[in-house]
Amino acid sequence: MHALLALLGDLSRQELHGLTDEESLDRTALLVAAGNMVAAELTRTVRHAETTQAPERDGLTSMRSWLVGHQRVSANDASKLMRAGRTLPSFPLVAAGFAAGEITAAQVDVIADAVGPKEIAAAAAQGIELAGFDEAWARVARECSHDSLKVAVQAFQAALDPDGPEPDPTEARSLRIVKHADGSTTGRWDLDAVASEKVQAAIESQVQADRPKGDTRTRVQQQADALVQIADNQLASGQLPILRGEKPHVVVQLALEDLIDPATGAQTASMGFGAQISAARARWLACDAVVSRVVMGPDGTPLDYGRKHRIVPAPLRRAVVARDKNCVFAGCGAPHWWADVHHLVHWINGGETSLKNSALLCERHHTKVHHGFSVVRDPGGRWRTYRPDGTEILIGPLLS
Template identity: 65%
Template sequence: MLDDVAALVAERNRIDAALARAVRAAELSQAPERDGQRSMASWLRGHCRLSGSEASRSVRNGRAMEHLPVLAEAHDAGLVSASQVAVAADVVTPRRLAAAAAQGVDLAEVDAILTGVAVEQEHDALVLVVKRYGDALDPDGPEPDPTEGRSLTIVKHADGSVSFRGHLDAVGGEKFQTAVEAHVQADRPAGDERTRAQRQGDALVQIADNALASGSVPVLRSVKPHVAVRIDLDDLADPATGAGVATTGFGATISAARARWLACDGRISRVVFGPDGVPLDVGREQRLVSGHLRRAVEVRDGGCVFTGCDAPNPWCDVHHLVHWIDGGDTSLDNSALLCERHHTEVHHGFRVERQPSGRWRTWRPDGTEITVPAPLAPTAA
């Protein structure tokens, strides 16, 4: 049984290697552009339903394998895993490649050493070797540009909860810790049994609350950023808990009870739909989309409608399906929610259309339809 497990791991490694090479080939040929996507990572998320981290790793590994051919061969042979290649990819970032070239580093020798460690030693040993290489390549540390090393990755899970990880330079980290600690120390009621981690999490949410309430955040898409929740009137008025009946602007599902809690300190906007989906219309006199029409479009579309795109409401513009200059009304029927990239694509030949069933479809400039790739399309019952 253990031999079977090992054989399956090796086979997975070989498949991951083939996937990374295919992803890189598609990236070099700009294949995602044909489906209106900016990158292979976005195409993998939208068309292959990969998570953001999985998609990014395949892209990054494909690029790294070009610079580390010995490691790539070991990956092809099933001896090295995708996670090991992802670790080694830190060696061949553009900045480190430039530093290595300037110092006359023999990358082929580095490739051979990394491969030997990856094949013969445990995963953490490779992590340590890559770190030591980076330290030796740049013993004085990175240039003092604080923005270069800052990052924040936010991941939304299926239940609507959010995880994030990030890295800040010393000064940025000091500002962040000071702001969080101020709220932690200001909120310490008697009998508080929260852990330190829980208090810091609550503090971070309070910082966001204060910023949104004060209106100090930048205006987004002509509307002040706000927490948006969609819920049917009957569910809002019903005193029952009603789990999973409300939807937030970023797509999370929450209970009616939590929606009512948010409504206690928020503005309620009515968006009325008839049984036949009668559109909300503000007429020809108004070219720009008003706040209430935008809310109606957000409620109906729930994000970018371009096939394969997962951009949430706040990232999107409201597009006139029939352009204003061509006589198109500013109405719900004539509107579609599109992220900035796909709004641009639609103005350059791509086309979106809403079917009577409510499903959106997308066509390329040559008239062919963008669909889920056949190997991943659900089979008909």
Template identity: 60%
Template sequence: MGELQSAVDALAGEDLTHLFGPALLERLGPLLVLQNRLAAEVARTVRQCELTGASEHDGLKSMAAWLRGHAHLSTPEAGRVVRTGRALAHLPATAAAFADGTVTPGQMATIAPIAGEEQRAAAEAQGVDLGAVDRALTEVAQGPAHERLAQAVHHYLEALDPDGTEPDPTEGRRLSIAKHADGSVTGRFDLDAVGGEKVQAAIESIVQANRPQGDDRTRGQQNADAFVQLCDNQLAAGTLPTLRTVKPHVVVTIDVDDLADTDTTGPGAARTGFGARISAARARWLACDATISRLIMGPDGLPLDVGRDKRVVPPHLRRAVEQRDGHCVFTGCAAPTHWCDVHHLREWVADQGETSLENSALLCERHHTKAHHGFRVERDPGGRWRTWRPDGTEIVAEPVLRV
């Protein structure tokens, strides 16, 4: 262990700044193999610890608990290492490839379920040669079709019990949302095949319907925008279940002085209904097409007076804007009216822009954001909408030539 520690220290002490592409990749390849080999030794050692009850030495009942407390692994990570260690003795081909560094920890964890006690018993009862399956899956993991490893394992496990009871696919559904300090969120979901198909179909429909000219978003960004648009459509439709007699909507609270002060961005000046802090500039963007409620607060922080809700863009004006514009007016975009906000060309708070047909433009969520970050849309005397970039150059939609 001392020699290994010294070798790692020597690697960590190397100066990489003078290296470039090929040399860096030559260094990286062996490191990845060694990383796999070290993970194999960790799993093998964890299994031996489990067999000898080593965790009891530190007062813990399982190696999973020890890994969580002493190695700071998450619960899923600790479970994966323990299950991998248990599978090694039953999967010699995969174990050897893991020890050689040609199979990754993730691949080993993917294959490990076939060595579970129930799965081994089912294979034996049906006369399945587990060794042959082990070798075949190892070849998949090491070969060009490695991305299909999980699918191959899934097919094998299903084949072990072809006449078994069909499980309820919804029981495995999970959706978790983590909020960060800046108000942004990170999410993860696990869905069954049918649930996943529904989500993909809904998102894909919006992605394919909103591909404006010059769109340079990555596919991941397109999916994220489509997901937000999907939620926006549902919120705007007003058909979602009510929350304590109120239809679900985005709530933002901001001091009127912060809302009106356009000299600064006003970071953290506004608070959303779920507790996120956003800038005053972001709140002004949301206020373009929103319902405003006035609250007068006393010195003790308690409301003294609550004014009546007032829709910034009344329904009759929105209908007129939709009828005139027909879709998002940002050059190159044709997002439908029900995806769009009514944008004030001259801000109604900062510039005292009136809420009128002449001062309104229909913009989708993506391009409404652009309009509040330096882009500008205007309607010329001939009734044609034109768009300018922050640098003053005009965005011109080139004609599509068909041959």
């Protein structure tokens, strides 16, 4: 492994300006093949780590969580790795082509996204042989376009379910929301016909109720505004389920001096789901909001409830969320709305209900900390996590 890293380092230092067009293309083709081989080996290793429950060493329940938290792999890419690892053993020819560098990780994902353990079990129950599909897909992946493989995979889905979708429509429903660096989001949903009708009826009612004279918005802009208005109406109704002891609401954290200062202040305020907005936008929201004072300094007596309270009051939870943002267990980062406020020194052992004695932990890691693991906030404000044997869980690749 170290020799491989050293070789890649040597390649990155090679001068490319002297290459002919033919040499540039040959080099590119070889690197694509090498990248495929590395991706195949990564997939195989991740699958092995998953089946041996290796992430438990670092207090995590899945390799997906470990890849996201410890190696900073995107959640989407981690899911693809997991899917591929579970599917490839059933398709040895595709796996061999992947390992030889002839098939790409994206092609493998086309197969794995459509054919997982559930579909493989269904095929076995119906007496459908996988070998023929394995041979066909390996050949198409090596010789044809990416879209051709998608068509070939659809043939398996048709053979598996010639009569159409299952009567239960909820199995096919999905909603994906992707957050970007500036806090904006893009999304995609997949809904059955009846669910689509419900959503379209709700959005259309709002669109038709808001058609001011001179409206120059496009249709897609009107629909987006309608969706936001539906969310506004639901949040204002107070009828949504309670979330961690409080009604769901929009949270904006802003320093007092920025609230008063008339300057715009780009990326000055932070929101509950992690987005950064300007001070001007925060002041706009504050016009129709409840303002809560959260004192983070050492003299913040309202945040210190001493021994009188074992249950964490809402103002203290807001302060802990403002400081920690998410689960502080190494490699986790679960959002604060999944998390509990943990007493570092347990209340029953004399620990106070205070900001200093609190840490934000998701349910799984709250349990882990009560069974041998520990989290400690060092003098510099950085959270550190320790295994039951006292060794620290460190984040990042081991390159030396």
